[in-house]
Structure formats: structure tokens, C-alpha cells
Amino acid sequence: MPSPATANRRADRAALALSMLCAIGCTPEPSASTESPPPSVAAPAPAAPPLPIADAPPIDGVARTAPDAIDDGLHVVLLGTGTPVPSPRRSGPALAVIAAGRPYLVDFGPGVVRRAVEAQERGVVALDPTRLDFALATHLHSDHTAGLSDLLLTPAVVGRGRPLRLRGPTGLVAMADHIVAAYRTDLAVRRGERSEAQMAGYRVEARDIEAGLVHADGPLRIRAFDVPHGSFDAAFGYRFDDGRRRIVVSGDTGPSDAVVEACDGCDVLVHEVYCKAGFDRGGADFRKYHGSFHTSAPQLAALAVRARPKLLVLSHLLLFGCSERQLLDEVVAGYRGRVALGRDLDVF
Numbered sequence: 001m002p003s004p005a006t007a008n009r010r011a012d013r014a015a016l017a018l019s020m021l022c023a024i025g026c027t028p029e030p031s032a033s034t035e036s037p038p039p040s041v042a043a044p045a046p047a048a049p050p051l052p053i054a055d056a057p058p059i060d061g062v063a064r065t066a067p068d069a070i071d072d073g074l075h076v077v078l079l080g081t082g083t084p085v086p087s088p089r090r091s092g093p094a095l096a097v098i099a100a101g102r103p104y105l106v107d108f109g110p111g112v113v114r115r116a117v118e119a120q121e122r123g124v125v126a127l128d129p130t131r132l133d134f135a136l137a138t139h140l141h142s143d144h145t146a147g148l149s150d151l152l153l154t155p156a157v158v159g160r161g162r163p164l165r166l167r168g169p170t171g172l173v174a175m176a177d178h179i180v181a182a183y184r185t186d187l188a189v190r191r192g193e194r195s196e197a198q199m200a201g202y203r204v205e206a207r208d209i210e211a212g213l214v215h216a217d218g219p220l221r222i223r224a225f226d227v228p229h230g231s232f233d234a235a236f237g238y239r240f241d242d243g244r245r246r247i248v249v250s251g252d253t254g255p256s257d258a259v260v261e262a263c264d265g266c267d268v269l270v271h272e273v274y275c276k277a278g279f280d281r282g283g284a285d286f287r288k289y290h291g292s293f294h295t296s297a298p299q300l301a302a303l304a305v306r307a308r309p310k311l312l313v314l315s316h317l318l319l320f321g322c323s324e325r326q327l328l329d330e331v332v333a334g335y336r337g338r339v340a341l342g343r344d345l346d347v348f
């Protein structure tokens with residue numbers, strides 16, 4: 001059993017976590033914690049997985065791809081499987097699809113560059129920070145974009161020689177422009193020390209996009225598709241197809257036929273999910289908010305039956321006080337296909 005001090009710290013963290021998740025139109029409900037139940041609840045808090053979690057045996061029985069087995073085909077590297085709740089085990093939402101050795105980032109939550117370097121140090125050579133020059137945003141929630149200044153500047157500091165190409169929903173160009181303006185003092189000092197060619201890596205070429213074909217490079221096609229994410233005007237999922245493999249990333253979304261159509265037997269579907277048992281413990285406002293912005297484990301199971309991915313990867317794990325095992329069990333109760341509970345640095 002945790003000591004009273006530990007239990008109090010966990011309760012404080014749970015209240016903080018919930019207040020952050022409920023930042024938009026949602027009254028926090030102390031009994032529906034995202035991390036651990038408050039002391040008044042009899043069930044013990046789920047034990048935190050060890051650090052780094054990618055070194056622990058996966059609880060889902062699905063084999064991960066070894067970094068040295070990454071070939072010219074499509075692969076996905078999870079860089080952040082977390083949520084707005086800050087966690088050292090699960091970084092802010094971000095992943096990289098590696099295509100023919102080139103990295104394409106999807107989202108750039110806090111910690112994205114350091115997780116990329118961690119993956120590089122474990123053998124994912126494509127995630128050398130100087131090669132991070134293309135990134136797609138699913139939507140503009142802060143947990144998915146708070147790493148943008150880092151992605152814009154840090155790889156350039158260590159030698160990226162090309163501009164950062166950014167694609168995402170309307171508002172992304174303005175966000176990038178404002179970050180560049182915010183760092184004008186830093187950029188002016190660096191400009192004074194470097195040649196124009198050396199400053200190329202500090203430039204950003206951002207474009208607000210609509211659903212459709214976003215990028216083509218050789219056989220690779222990247223398509224954006226619209227997904228419903230509460231009151232957002234625009235939120236995207238992305239589909240990567242190189243003619244041999246297809247990887248689909250849901251982004252943050254309620255259950256959506258668009259994901260089913262984009263996957264349609266795809267090799268890997270990375271999908272967000274929340275624990276229904278934890279959700280059910282929340283108050284009316286809490287359930288109204290998360291019910292319109294996100295997908296429950298039973299809803300995801302039903303969706304996966306129709307989408308038929310060869311591998312379903314759970315990410316952006318909204319536990320609401322459940323254990324990771326509970327969340328996984330809720331999915332496999334309704335879906336017999338292969339399901340991996342995603343962890344930072346997993347490769348598929």
C-alpha cells in the first residue's frame with residue numbers, strides 16, 4: 001500500500017491532471033482521475049510502469065520491431081503516447097513514420113526532439129535530429145503542438161541544413177509565425193554568427209492544408225482525412241501508403257467512419273482511446289466533453305472490427321484512473337485482432 005504522503009501526492013497529481021484535461025468546458029470530477037483514484041476510493045492506485053517503459057516486456061504479447069530491422073518500407077516509431085497530463089513515461093503526443101529511411105513526424109507534443117534522439121540512440125538512425133524536417137499536425141490542441149518551438153529550433157542548432165516543412169489545419173501557419181517572432185532575439189544572435197546557408201535550418205515553410213493528398217515522394221503518398229474532435233473546426237487523421245504498407249494515424253477523434261475507410265485492412269492503425277470504466281465514474285460535464293472529443297475502448301473495438309487493421313496500436317491513452325491492463329482488456333473484449341498497447345519508443 002502507498003504511504004499517506006504518496007497517496008496525497010497521487011491525489012494532488014490526479015486533481016491537477018483532471019483540471020488540465022477539463023480545461024475546455026468541463027467541470028473536474030475528483031472521482032474520475034486520469035492517473036489514480038483519490039484516497040477515499042478503496043481500489044489501490046495502479047502501479048506506474050518502470051522507466052523507460054520500452055525496456056519492460058509488453059503486456060499485450062505483440063512483438064515490437066527491432067530498430068535494426070527498419071528497412072526501406074514504412075514503419076512507425078511512437079515518440080509520445082501521452083496526453084496533456086505530464087508524464088515522464090509517456091511523452092506528449094508525437095510519432096514518426098519512417099518511409100524509405102526518411103522521418104515524417106505526426107504531431108509534436110512536448111518532448112518530441114528528445115524522444116527522437118532517444119530513438120536514434122537505440123538504433124533508429126532516421127531520427128537523427130538534423131533529419132527532422134517534415135511534420136504534420138493532426139490538430140492544434142496544445143498537447144500535440146507544445147513541442148513546436150523545440151522542433152523548429154533545436155534540430156537547427158545541432159545542424160539541420162534544410163527548412164522545417166510543416167503541414168496542418170488552419171492556424172498552424174500563424175502559430176509558426178508567432179513562434180519565429182517570439183524567438184527573434186535568439187535568431188538575431190545566431191544570424192550574426194552564421195552564414196545565410198547555415199541559417200537555412202532555422203527557416204520554416206508552413207502550410208495550412210485541407211483534407212486530401214498532402215505529400216508525395218516516390219511511391220509514398222500521405223493523405224489527410226477529416227475526423228470529428230469535439231468543437232474543433234478542423235482535425236485530421238493521416239494515411240501513409242507506399243504501395244506495400246499502409247499506416248493510418250487517427251489523431252484525436254471521436255469514433256469515425258473516416259478512420260474505418262482510411263484503414264480498410266491497413267497494416268497498422270494507431271488510434272487514440274479512453275478507458276470506459278474510468279469515464280463512467282466522471283460527472284456529466286466530464287462525460288459530455290470526453291464523449292464528444294475522444295473514443296472509448298468499446299467504441300474503438302467496434303470500429304476496429306470494421307477497419308480490419310493487421311495491427312491496432314493504442315496511443316494517447318486516457319486512463320481516467322484505470323490501469324493500462326484494464327484499458328487493454330476493454331479493447332480486446334470486443335475485438336479479436338492483434339492489439340498493442342503503445343509505449344514511447346515502440347517500433348512497428
Ligand SMILES: [Zn+2]
Pocket residue numbers: 083084093141143144252316
Ligand atoms: Zn490530445
Ligand SMILES: [Zn+2]
Pocket residue numbers: 139141229252
Ligand atoms: Zn485534442
